[in-house]
Amino acid sequence: MTKWRNKIKILLLGIMLLMNVGVFAQVDKLNRAQHLYEVKDIDNAVGCIDSIVRHPETKNDYTLWSLRAFIYFEKYKRGDRQKLNSPLRDSVVASVRKSMKLKPDANYVTQNKKLITTIASGYYNLAKNLLQDSIDDVKSLKAYNKYKEVFLLGDPTAVLTAKDIEYYLAVGSLFSDIFINDNANLKAQKTAKVALLKVLELQPDNAAANINLGLMAFNVGVNLSRSMGFDTDLTQADIIQENVAKLAKQAEQYILKVYKIDNANKKAVEALWLTYRMLFDDKKADEFKQKCIELGIKVD
Amino acid sequence: MYSFTRYFEWPENKKVGEFVIYVVGKNDNLIVELKTLAGKKKVGNQDIEIRNTPTFDPTVNAQIIYLTPEISKNVDDVFSKNKNKGTLFISEGAGGCKQGASINFIVIDNKLKFEYSKNNAVKTGLKTNDDFKALAAINID
Numbered sequence: 307m308t309k310w311r312n313k314i315k316i317l318l319l320g321i322m323l324l325m326n327v328g329v330f331a332q333v334d335k336l337n338r339a340q341h342l343y344e345v346k347d348i349d350n351a352v353g354c355i356d357s358i359v360r361h362p363e364t365k366n367d368y369t370l371w372s373l374r375a376f377i378y379f380e381k382y383k384r385g386d387r388q389k390l391n392s393p394l395r396d397s398v399v400a401s402v403r404k405s406m407k408l409k410p411d412a413n414y415v416t417q418n419k420k421l422i423t424t425i426a427s428g429y430y431n432l433a434k435n436l437l438q439d440s441i442d443d444v445k446s447l448k449a450y451n452k453y454k455e456v457f458l459l460g461d462p463t464a465v466l467t468a469k470d471i472e473y474y475l476a477v478g479s480l481f482s483d484i485f486i487n488d489n490a491n492l493k494a495q496k497t498a499k500v501a502l503l504k505v506l507e508l509q510p511d512n513a514a515a516n517i518n519l520g521l522m523a524f525n526v527g528v529n530l531s532r533s534m535g536f537d538t539d540l541t542q543a544d545i546i547q548e549n550v551a552k553l554a555k556q557a558e559q560y561i562l563k564v565y566k567i568d569n570a571n572k573k574a575v576e577a578l579w580l581t582y583r584m585l586f587d588d589k590k591a592d593e594f595k596q597k598c599i600e601l602g603i604k605v606d
Numbered sequence: 607m608y609s610f611t612r613y614f615e616w617p618e619n620k621k622v623g624e625f626v627i628y629v630v631g632k633n634d635n636l637i638v639e640l641k642t643l644a645g646k647k648k649v650g651n652q653d654i655e656i657r658n659t660p661t662f663d664p665t666v667n668a669q670i671i672y673l674t675p676e677i678s679k680n681v682d683d684v685f686s687k688n689k690n691k692g693t694l695f696i697s698e699g700a701g702g703c704k705q706g707a708s709i710n711f712i713v714i715d716n717k718l719k720f721e722y723s724k725n726n727a728v729k730t731g732l733k734t735n736d737d738f739k740a741l742a743a744i745n746i747d
Contacts, residue, residue, distance in 0.1 A: 586713040
C-alpha cells in the first residue's frame with residue numbers, strides 16, 4: 307500500500323513538474339515575444355506570440371492578446387494601411403476584442419482603446435481617400451462601416467450621428483457636384499441622392515444636404531427642358547413641362563427649408579430665384595432676384 | 607413658337623422671301639434662341655430671319671409677331687395697324703387674345719400654356735388647322 311502511495315506521489319509530482327515546465331516555457335516565450343517586439347523584429351515576434359496564445363495554459367491571458375495586437379499592428383503599419391481588406395488589421399482587432407473579453411485591468415483597457423482608436427481612424431482616413439481620390443463610393447462605404455464597427459469596439463456607448471452626417475454629406479456633396487457637371491451620370495445622381503437623404507434622415511434641417519438635393523432636382527429639370535428640340539411637338543412639350551414643374555417643386559421644397567432658417571443663405575436665395583423662374587412664377591422670381599441683388603449675387 | 611408654324615398657312619405673298627419672326631420688346635435670351643433656330647431650320651422653303659425692336663415698328667413685314675409681356679400690356683395699337691396682313695400675332699399676358707392676338711401665352715399650374723383665338727387668326731388672313739384648337743389650354747372663340 308505504501309509502495310503504491312509513493313508511486314502515485316511521484317507521478318503527481320512529475321505531472322506538476324511537467325506543467326510548470328510548460329508554464330515556464332510559455333513565460334519564456336512571452337519574454338521573447340516582448341523582446342522581439344521591442345527590437346522591431348516583428349516577423350519573429352508574430353510567430354512567437356501566435357504559439358503562446360494558442361497554448362491552453364496561456365490562451366486566456368489578456369496581456370498576451372494585447373501584446374499580440376500591438377505586434378500585429380506593427381506589421382500592419384508597414385504595408386497595409388491603405389488596404390481596405392487587411393488580414394493583419396483584422397488580427398489586431400480580433401486580438402483586442404479577445405483581450406477586452408478577458409476583462410483586462412485599467413492599464414490594458416487604456417492601451418487597447420488607444421490601439422483600437424488608431425485602427426478606427428485609419429479606416430476613416432481610408433474611407434475619405436477612397437471617396438475623394440478614387441471616387442469609389444462602394445469601397446469607401448465599406449471602410450466607413452468598418453470605422454464605426456471598430457470605433458464602437460473601443461467605446462461601445464459612443465454615438466456616431468455627427469460622424470454619419472459628416473460622412474454622408476461628403477458623399478452626397480461630391481456626387482451631386484459630379485452629377486451637376488455631368489447630367490448624364492445617373493449613377494452619381496443616385497449615389498448623391500441616397501447619401502443626402504440619409505443626412506436628412508439624421509438631421510432634417512441640414513442646409514448643405516437640402517441645397518444639394520434641391521440643386522440636383524433643379525438641374526434635372528434644366529436638362530429635361532433642354533431635351534426639347536425645335537421640332538418637339540406641342541403634346542410632347544406639354545409632358546416635358548409637366549415633369550419639369552414637378553422637379554422644380556421638389557427643388558423648391560428642399561431649398562425653402564434652408565431659406566426659412568437662414569434668409570441670407572446666398573445659395574438658397576439664388577437657387578430659389580432660378581426655381582421660381584422655372585415655375586413661371588414671375589412675382590416670386592422677381593422677389594428673389596431682388597434679394598440676390600441685395601446679397602451681391604450676379605443676376606445677369 | 608416654331609412648332610406653331612405647322613398649324614397655319616400664310617397667304618401667298620408671305621410664302622416668298624424670308625420668314626420673318628419679329629420680336630417686339632426686350633428678351634435677350636429669346637433672341638439668342640431664335641437666332642439659333644434661324645441658323646438650323648426653315649419654314650417650308652423659307653429661311654428664317656429674326657427681327658427685334660424695343661417698341662413696335664409697323665414697317666416691319668413679318669409672318670410672326672411676338673410681343674413680350676411688357677409690350678403685350680398695350681397691344682391695341684399693334685393689332686389695329688396689322689389687320690389683314692397675314693401675320694400671326696403672339697402675345698404673353700392676361701387677355702392677349704381678347705385684345706386681338708391669335709395666340710397668347712399664359713401660365714397655368716406653373717406651366718407655360720397658350721390660349722387661342724381662331725377668329726383672330728382668320729381675321730389676319732391666315733388659314734388655320736383645327737387640330738391646333740385641341741392643343742390650346744383655352745379656346746377663346
